Amino acid sequence: MAETIVFEKAKERIEHIEDVLSSVAAGDLDVRIEAEIEDDLTGVEEAINILIEDLTYELKQSKKMREELEEKLSKIEEQQKTIMRQQDDLLELSSPVTKVWDNILILPVIGTLDSQRAQIMMENLLQKIVDTGCTMSILDITGVPTVDTQVANHLLKTVTSARLLGADCIISGISPAIAQTIVHLGIDLSVIRTKATLQDAMIYAMRKNKLLVDGKIKSENISETEESE
Amino acid sequence: MNLDLHEKRIPIIKIRDFLIVSIQVDMHDKLAIQLQSQILEEIERTGAKGVLIDISVLEMVDSFIGRMLSGMASMAAIMDAAVVIVGMQPAVAITLVELGLEMPGVDTALNMEKGIEMLEQRLANSEFL
Numbered sequence: 061m062a063e064t065i066v067f068e069k070a071k072e073r074i075e076h077i078e079d080v081l082s083s084v085a086a087g088d089l090d091v092r093i094e095a096e097i098e099d100d101l102t103g104v105e106e107a108i109n110i111l112i113e114d115l116t117y118e119l120k121q122s123k124k125m126r127e128e129l130e131e132k133l134s135k136i137e138e139q140q141k142t143i144m145r146q147q148d149d150l151l152e153l154s155s156p157v158t159k160v161w162d163n164i165l166i167l168p169v170i171g172t173l174d175s176q177r178a179q180i181m182m183e184n185l186l187q188k189i190v191d192t193g194c195t196m197s198i199l200d201i202t203g204v205p206t207v208d209t210q211v212a213n214h215l216l217k218t219v220t221s222a223r224l225l226g227a228d229c230i231i232s233g234i235s236p237a238i239a240q241t242i243v244h245l246g247i248d249l250s251v252i253r254t255k256a257t258l259q260d261a262m263i264y265a266m267r268k269n270k271l272l273v274d275g276k277i278k279s280e281n282i283s284e285t286e287e288s289e
Numbered sequence: 290m291n292l293d294l295h296e297k298r299i300p301i302i303k304i305r306d307f308l309i310v311s312i313q314v315d316m317h318d319k320l321a322i323q324l325q326s327q328i329l330e331e332i333e334r335t336g337a338k339g340v341l342i343d344i345s346v347l348e349m350v351d352s353f354i355g356r357m358l359s360g361m362a363s364m365a366a367i368m369d370a371a372v373v374i375v376g377m378q379p380a381v382a383i384t385l386v387e388l389g390l391e392m393p394g395v396d397t398a399l400n401m402e403k404g405i406e407m408l409e410q411r412l413a414n415s416e417f418l
Contacts, residue, residue: 186379193399221382226375226397226404 073101077108089116155181157188157197164265165194166258170203178214185218189227196265197222200258202233212247219252228268230254232261299324301331307408308332308370309401311343316350321357328361332370339408340365343401345376355390362395371396371411375404 076093083091089112093105154177157167167185189197199218201207207215215231222229232255234242242249255261299320302309308331310324328340342358344350350358362372373396385392398404 182383183379186382189399190379193403195399195403217383217386220391221379221386224374224382224385224392224397225377225379226399 069097070101073105077105080112081108084112084115089119151177151180155184157185159188159192159194160262161266161269163194163196163269164262165189165192165197166200166262167197168200168203168258173201173204173207173211173214175210175214178211178218182214182218182221185229186221186225189222189225195227196269197227197229198258198261198265199229199231200233200261201231201238202235202258204238205235207238207241209245209247212242212245212249216247216249216252228253228265230261230265232256232258299327301328303331303335303337306338306412307405308335308337308340309343310340313346316347316354318353321354325357325361325364329364329368332365332368337370338412340370340372341375341398341401341404341408342372343375344381345378345400347381348378350377350381350385352388352390355385355388355392359390359392359395362392366394371408373398373404373407375399375401 080091080093092109092112154171155167155169157165160166165185165188167181169181173181185197185199188194199215201215219229219231230253231249234254234256253264255264299310299312299314302311308328310328312324314320316324331337332340340361342361344358347354358372358374362374365372374392375398377397396407398407
């Protein structure tokens with residue numbers, strides 16, 4: 061009889077353990093197994109309690125980490141957006157076409173040229189030529205360390221397009237490295253007027269301008285008696 | 290016959306020694322060919338020394354029109370008349386260059402005023418020679 065009671069009791073406790081485990085599995089981490097009597101099952105019950113305790117801690121920890129990660133991710137996304145915006149700004153700012161004199165535009169290029177930037181540069185310059193009606197433009201590439209085939213091609217295209225609009229385009233400030241590259245790449249820049257420095261280009265443009273305005277020009281030769289500034 | 294009635298003719302205006310052609314409509318191939326012979330006939334009839342073609346309203350120039358323009362410049366040149374293309378838009382210029390139609394030998398000017406100036410200068414020079 062007594063054995064049956066003990067058995068019933070044990071069965072009850074095991075059922076209780078099962079209930080607790082199933083509610084833990086369902087996500088309720090606050091339940092614990094209440095042990096009333098000290099016996100062989102108590103150890104198991106306590107072990108389960110400790111496991112639930114550990115599980116709760118781990119879950120909290122991983123939740124915290126996930127939140128931190130999400131926060132960092134959103135921060136990185138924010139930074140990415142800023143970088144993109146600044147890149148756009150840089151592209152916009154990197155091709156300042158300025159009117160420096162009657163009829164003369166200057167586009168100083170600083171930094172490495174890539175295809176995209178060269179394209180934007182070309183569009184800006186051509187638009188400015190049409191807007192201002194300047195017939196002389198100087199493309200100063202003193203600040204450009206190197207060019208590749210594509211960029212050299214773009215420079216060529218810029219000058220040709222400017223000519224189609226009815227404007228002259230001079231390239232100035234070609235560095236030794238760029239000159240070497242261009243010749244090695246086999247690009248023919250002989251159709252383009254190039255000048256050593258921005259100053260030379262400016263002098264040329266102004267002389268030609270003056271001659272044009274006075275209506276005296278007969279050839280490409282420029283007389284030395286003209287003002288140089 | 291009906292088609293001919295709807296055909297638009299591009300007016301060619303003679304001012305002093307120059308012919309002024311202002312293209313105000315979208316060019317299609319047939320119109321371009323017609324314009325070409327029209328201009329050449331007009332050069333012969335009037336003895337004009339220069340032709341100014343204003344394409345400032347043309348948003349798009351295809352390779353055919355581009356070739357027509359550069360062809361016309363050579364044709365007019367052997368008839369002793371200079372052709373100046375006036376007021377090309379940046380986008381058009383970029384397209385033509387991308388197409389490889391760089392039109393060597395064709396003179397261009399930013400606007401009509403500069404184009405006339407250019408032709409007058411050329412005329413003055415050639416008279417001098």
